[in-house]
Amino acid sequence: MRVQEIVVGGDAITQMHPHTIIDMAAHHRLPTAYPSGEFIDAGGLVAYGVNYPDLHYRFASFIDKILKGAKRSDLPIEQPVKFELVINTKTAAALKIYIPQSVPLRANRVIE
Numbered sequence: 516m517r518v519q520e521i522v523v524g525g526d527a528i529t530q531m532h533p534h535t536i537i538d539m540a541a542h543h544r545l546p547t548a549y550p551s552g553e554f555i556d557a558g559g560l561v562a563y564g565v566n567y568p569d570l571h572y573r574f575a576s577f578i579d580k581i582l583k584g585a586k587r588s589d590l591p592i593e594q595p596v597k598f599e600l601v602i603n604t605k606t607a608a609a610l611k612i613y614i615p616q617s618v619p620l621r622a623n624r625v626i627e
Contacts, residue, residue: 523547544610549564
């Protein structure tokens, strides 16, 4: 059995070694999906996940409320609402992966 694609999670180990993971995927010519756009900026193929700047902004608003006296137990539980799709067309070409024209049109960012 041959692995066809890799999906990289967003844990501390992968965040510490993005170039190693990206280089290994490229060396083995494996299409790889990543958890954030930073991996794509570094040469990865595609990322779909939480928009971290928005998530951090929302996190900061919770801290602000707590510092102003709100009880943590009174704050609502929230899920991320803003996601982003980032595609690196240069990496796709290097891997000889065809990306339909409609996909980059839906992406938040396309790296060429």
